Amino acid sequence: MNATTARVLYIDDEENNLHAFKASFRRQYEIYTANSAAEGLKILENISVHVIIADQKMPLMTGVEFFRSIVHTYPDPIRILLTGYTDIEALADAINHGDIYRYITKPWNDLELHNSIKNAYDAYKTKIDLRNKIAELEKTNDELNRFIYSISHELRAPLVSAMGIVNLVKMEGLFESSGEYWSLIETCSNKLDYYVQKTLQYYKNSKEISTHTSIDFKALIPSLIDLYSFTDKETCFHTDIKQDIPFYGDAFRIEVILGNLISNAIKYQKEDSINKKVDIEIQVRSTEAEITITDNGMGILNEHLEKIFTQFFKIKTNQGSGLGLFIVKEALNKIDGKISVKSNSLEGTTFKITIPNVK
Structure with missing residues (x-):
């Protein structure tokens, strides 16, 4: 046998079927046979099998039940079901749940079964190749x-x-x-x-792996305002922070989220405005923190609202890197947070986010 020969495991409680299968396909494939699900499992523990064929009607465990029992421990082998009677409900359920690749009726036709095994082996190789390429891409x-x-x-x-x-x-x-x-x-x-x-x-x-620590928004918000407003002292901030209970969350990502939103609220003010302002409201509850950041800046066009969280998307003013809001969305996804935005050129922009309170 060369290294590219498909290894096929056939499980059937009828010895005659096992002998017939081995006699028909031993020249094309590396064949392993078992007369029970338990014996088949022992073979899987020691041999890397590419294709598994199981008879549906076996004592103690049916073919479908066997496939389901190994779907997590041995997910790679492609599974083919042999059945000598029609059980449409069992077959449909097995196919819909991904337990089998194909089913063939007994007595089988050698050519049909051969083509099924060949296609199954091709599917196996494709699955492994795809996994290897994904691993290479992830590494790169x-x-x-x-x-x-x-x-x-x-x-x-x-x-x-x-x-x-x-x-x-x-x-x-x-x-x-x-x-x-x-x-x-x-x-x-x-x-x-x-x-x-x-x-x-x-x-x-x-x-960075998410870690949960205690967060005091009454201390965090003023420090972020000081950090990002040093270049623009004209923008006035009004804060309304209601936090009477402890809040626990990912301090790094919450600072990234709020820092980017505060930075944008300053950056996208109208240059000729004499009343630049940003309102920050925070309501901390036992389950979540609801944060609203509103500015009276230049606003965002409706046609851009669906794109602002896209990587490298920048509005016509060509300010920023196009990464800020993308990073905000990615950070929120990491901590199961949500964000929504309302904006127009007359009133400015309002971002509303919710962040789970992880206790």
Whole structure:
């Protein structure tokens, strides 16, 4: 037998059928036979079988029952049912639940059974090939993500140094000494730092295991507002946080979610507005936290509302990286949260999210 020959296990309580099967197909396939479900299971424990054929009408356990009993422990072998009588309900149920690939009536036709085994073996190889390719893709994707994370992390060191130099120039009163050059360097450095941070957020969100800790929204929200509003002191924040009970959740992802939404609420204000404002309301309940973030900014067009959570989608203003809301949605998916959005160009945008209170 060469390495590509299909290994076939045939289970039937009638010895004559086992001998006939082996005599008919021993030249085409590597044949194993068993006269009971228990004996068939022993063979599976020691031999990697590609195709399993079982008779439906066997004592103690029918063919369908046997297939169901091994579906989790031996999911790969392709299953074919032989039946000498018509049991439409049992067959339909088995097929619908994926327990069998095909059924053949007895007495079988050698050519029909041969073609069924061949097709089943092809299906087996396709399944294994697909699994191997998925594993290779996952490995490649993981390596790519780790590479991007490493590069992004390394970029931050020289970038922070450049931003530090700009701050020193400001402190020494030389910021305007070279026209717009220092301002351009500062703008480009800030933009690059923003992209790097979003890349790191994306990587950490996709890899980090969810851990639940106590979260105090009354302390968290002001710290996030201070962090993201330092570049725009014109936007006024109003907060209404009702938290009288403990809340437990994934602190990292909740900070990522709220940080991106607060950052966007500031970033997408109308430039000529003299009344920039953001309202944040939080209601903590025993089962969940309901958070509403409303701004009176430029709003989002209806045609864009369904796309804003798509990776790299940016509106015509060309601000941002197109990753912020995508990361928000991915982070919410990780913690079983939900988000909805309402927006128009006159009143601004409202994001409403719910996050489970995990006790």
